[in-house]
Amino acid sequence: MSEERSARYAPKIDVQKFLARLPLHLVIVLIVVIWLVPSLGVFVNSVRIPREIRSSGWWTAADNLFAAETWTLENYEAVLDAQGMARSFLNSLIITIPATLIPILIASFAAFAFAWMEFPLRLALFSIVVGLLVVPLQMTFVPVFRAYANVGLTGTFPAIWLAHTGYGLPFAVYLLRNFFGALPKDLFESAFLDGASYQQSFFYLALPLSVPSLASLAIFQFLWVWNDLLVALIYLGGTPRVAPLTVRVANLVNSLGADWHLLPAAAVISMLLPMIIFLALQKYFVRGILAGSVKG
Amino acid sequence: MKKSGMRPWFYILPALLFLTFFLVYPSIRTFHLSLLDRRSTAFVGIDNYRFAFTSRAMLIAFRNNLIWLVLFTLFTVGGGLVIAVLMDKVKYEPFAKSIIFLPQAISFVGAGVIWRFVYDHRPGVGLLNAVLTFVFPDMQPIGWLVNSDTATYAVIVTGIWVWTGFSMTILSAAIKGISDEIEEAARMDGANAWQMFWLITVPLISSTIAVVATTMVINVLKVFDLVYVMTAGRYDTNVIANQMYVELFITRHNGRASAIAVVLLLAIVPIMLLNIRRFQEQEALR
Numbered sequence: 001m002s003e004e005r006s007a008r009y010a011p012k013i014d015v016q017k018f019l020a021r022l023p024l025h026l027v028i029v030l031i032v033v034i035w036l037v038p039s040l041g042v043f044v045n046s047v048r049i050p051r052e053i054r055s056s057g058w059w060t061a062a063d064n065l066f067a068a069e070t071w072t073l074e075n076y077e078a079v080l081d082a083q084g085m086a087r088s089f090l091n092s093l094i095i096t097i098p099a100t101l102i103p104i105l106i107a108s109f110a111a112f113a114f115a116w117m118e119f120p121l122r123l124a125l126f127s128i129v130v131g132l133l134v135v136p137l138q139m140t141f142v143p144v145f146r147a148y149a150n151v152g153l154t155g156t157f158p159a160i161w162l163a164h165t166g167y168g169l170p171f172a173v174y175l176l177r178n179f180f181g182a183l184p185k186d187l188f189e190s191a192f193l194d195g196a197s198y199q200q201s202f203f204y205l206a207l208p209l210s211v212p213s214l215a216s217l218a219i220f221q222f223l224w225v226w227n228d229l230l231v232a233l234i235y236l237g238g239t240p241r242v243a244p245l246t247v248r249v250a251n252l253v254n255s256l257g258a259d260w261h262l263l264p265a266a267a268v269i270s271m272l273l274p275m276i277i278f279l280a281l282q283k284y285f286v287r288g289i290l291a292g293s294v295k296g
Numbered sequence: 297m298k299k300s301g302m303r304p305w306f307y308i309l310p311a312l313l314f315l316t317f318f319l320v321y322p323s324i325r326t327f328h329l330s331l332l333d334r335r336s337t338a339f340v341g342i343d344n345y346r347f348a349f350t351s352r353a354m355l356i357a358f359r360n361n362l363i364w365l366v367l368f369t370l371f372t373v374g375g376g377l378v379i380a381v382l383m384d385k386v387k388y389e390p391f392a393k394s395i396i397f398l399p400q401a402i403s404f405v406g407a408g409v410i411w412r413f414v415y416d417h418r419p420g421v422g423l424l425n426a427v428l429t430f431v432f433p434d435m436q437p438i439g440w441l442v443n444s445d446t447a448t449y450a451v452i453v454t455g456i457w458v459w460t461g462f463s464m465t466i467l468s469a470a471i472k473g474i475s476d477e478i479e480e481a482a483r484m485d486g487a488n489a490w491q492m493f494w495l496i497t498v499p500l501i502s503s504t505i506a507v508v509a510t511t512m513v514i515n516v517l518k519v520f521d522l523v524y525v526m527t528a529g530r531y532d533t534n535v536i537a538n539q540m541y542v543e544l545f546i547t548r549h550n551g552r553a554s555a556i557a558v559v560l561l562l563a564i565v566p567i568m569l570l571n572i573r574r575f576q577e578q579e580a581l582r
Binding site for chain 2: 025032042054057059112114119125131139141142145169227230254278282286
């Protein structure tokens, strides 16, 4: 086919190509819709009148989309105030921020040593870390719970900070060591030749060069702790004063009954922050997933 | 690397202490507790393991974890692969993938609430029954989560919804790592899309598929939150991790709880050894 002809027929070929690919687009749109619709339903339900939530599907809100009486924020007022979700939101933050920062701090020192220092048992110790990645946390609950009870830590924030630090460390050390180890070798060797100490090469080379990696890890650990239910159930129990959002929402689910219509608003409050962080920093999250995908 | 004396130990000491106190020592202790009675005062031999392997609750849990293992792993890995391949070919790929990936950001508790509204037995409220009774007007609405025949599958579907984005992301990155020349050469040889998928894509990313599948198997063995929030283990949906929680906090039997934890660990040990070996092989190449 000559240049001229292909140019003349180009638009037609595009239409054909589009039609040929139409099934592909339809399948993708269908998959995306299936994935999106369940969440959409809860978001819509969270701002509907309680009576309506109980009696009709969220999609019927489309019938009166622009009517003021379709929508309300009273569910949010009710869960934040009467259900104590405002307190739980605060608790989730109080739990999550230290439980994200402490393991990253401890892990970066260890990961640096595993990546760039020479010491006996280095490989053996790191193999143990890799093994610990997949140990079911259930293996630790009874002894740690008892130890906490003995020293009066059960139901306190330090209890859960320490537990999440211990549980998060294998992945944190593993991931950071992969990232640190991927930094150029020459860099460290020439720094050491120039007389740099370990401390200097850690603080002035490894850490600054790894800010995106530290961000990946921070997002992982943040989401993991924020979304955790099991560890909070075990070490914080049902104490409402310290309960994070996940525990509060789970209790609301299991109580059902009269407050059933508050579930969507409660769920949205628990999901909002992680969703924003996730969407804003997705790039770093993907980096973390790709670098650490032996983690369960 | 330079010679370093004691210095490295200061760097790894805090981590080692935490790992010892929160993972290594408790795990060893749990082995011991699994041989003791309810209050860990008397030795009872293998009684707790007899419970773990023969009680009705645990047999249902084993059956369900097995169903999870097959369906969840198949659909998260297979579905993630198919979605990654399909979306690889369109311009709006980043947006479409974000939507599939998004459930990874929310808790299982949140996902459980979301899907309870899909599964509600009232067709006026539950989306699934609304769609089904619309398409099949004669059909009776189904109580998906309150029926022993359907509840486990309903919970598994929610798990698949949460985790498919994870597989898709890793597999998609692997697919983009396949060189264009190989794909071009295959296309020149007249391979169609189906052949491309089975003869080029799948074999070339098989090691990544294995890694993702391993991750999903670990997820299956640990599954707890979804069951706790969606059915609390009722309607024959019990899983091993949920029964461990029940023994720990409801029946308060530390021996049984410990034995169930050991069973979970033993199921995971092969994967653990596999991971360690894979790491040491990579390390030898470094």
